[in-house]
Amino acid sequence: MTTNLPTRPFQSSVAIEDITGLKERSLGQRLLASQPFWVTIALIIMCAVMTWDQPDAFASADNFYNITRNFAFIGIMAVGMTAVILTGGIDLSVGSLMGLVGVVCGLVLQAGYHWAAAVLAGLFAGGAAGAVNGLLIAYVGLPAFVVTLGMLSVARSLAIVLSENKMIYEFGPWGDTFNALGGGSVLGIANPVWTLLVLALVFGFVFNATAWGNYLYAIGSNENAARLTGVPVRRIKLQAYIVSGLTAALASVLIVGWQGSAINALGQGYELRVIASTVIGGADLMGGQGSAYGAVVGAALIEVIRNSLLMAGVDSNWQGAFVGLFIVLAVLLQRIRGKRSA
């Protein structure tokens, strides 16, 4: 809705500050108080240390390609998850949705259909599952935790049933084109990384510059107030879960293409890595705080640490322990910072 108020000279906002003599927080101060900034610093330090320690293994072009591609899948989902977390919700179903979407894509390709049909079917499956989540949460009023936990189970089970518990790898005539989507690269950077870059820019813009983005923050910080002031709370929440379902589907389409096969176990446990990424990047699980950039650096930090541990010879089975630890640490950090600024 555009208000037809007369626009007035901008000077008035200067005038009130002159009267009160109070200054707003400068850009520098705001930067120092932002979690994504500190995570970025941590990321840079991590990379610098690893480059110094293992110049050949870590700082190689190959490893850079691998790291960026690996976190791109998580990052793509984390950007969609940010929309949900901003509203104060959570989507635990994204990992299972990857499995379901992967199987759907595999079956469509196996049946000999065009690669675009496979992509659309995959996105549709993800979007539809997100819509079911959103309807139950926003319109029926069930807790997000319960609904998406249910979807986690349902989607995984559907994936197993549809795939008859077999790996799908005979992708038919369009298989190569489909695989090139997720497995290919442009200018030496993997396609999933480009996808993440575009998605992060688009959502960074949407979160900050549009009414829709503003409403996500409003709902997350005081849902009741948002409703009273005329924000279409239910519709926006529904849309947030659809976005999350769609980004999970997009990540799945790309990962299936990269691996050249679809298994129903795809994405198992990813929900935790995705949520960890957003939280480490500064999103507040209570809602109302978070950013697309934060989700991306959060995902990057987790992957660099994982990669470093592998290089340091730590058993890869420790991964889950570290992700879990980071989630708790990130929330703890938020608490401490929150207390200080309050």
Next chain:
Amino acid sequence: MALLELQGIAKHFGAIEALKGVDLSIQAGEVVGLMGDNGAGKSTLVRVIAGNFRPSEGEIRIEGQTKHFHKPVDARAEGIEVVYQDLALCDNLTAAANVFLGREMKRRIGPIKILDYAAMYARVAELFSELKSETRPRDLVRQMSGGQRQAVAIARTRLSDARIVLMDEPTAAISVRQVAEVLGLIRRLRDKGIAVVLISHRMPDVFAVSDRVVVMRRGTKVADKSVNQTSPEEVTGLITGAIHTA
């Protein structure tokens, strides 16, 4: 014809009868002070008028026409603006974003509409200076004082051309100087022909600006008198129940 007319309004929450057969009529440019003890049903009445609650019984008429408000936006479309008792603010948003929440100013860039922050900041700064409040449009509401928060909630009602402004305890958390500003604002609204309902526990404020005082007790209206024909003592008696009706 009355601008706003309530007839036989009742509201039940399960077994609780928060409102029972309330009649009220308000003329344009009239200031009505609404008083009553805690739990008397004042906020519930405001929320019925504002479209937050559907009344269990009764009718709401605006300029003689029966209205059914299904949501707050419906009431706002009729020119009804509200300052809620809990202020209904989003802590993680800036003052400006809160004032404009649900009716943002936008700018078109090609096919997409983006928020026009510059225009919103400017307009909100102007509203704050009008309220003589030292509140900065870009500050997060979370960091604000009680009085600043109240200024944000009041500024919200000044965005569009309201016909009826309902203020639920607008002076509860603010300084003496700001109370004077709010009372001044209420008088200015009245002079523009806007009807104001002021809910307050502060007797002097109510008597300073109101044309009429309405007293509620346990969900019913027990008095509706011109300020000239009553006194703080009588109103106190009515609120506590020492005097039954007037």
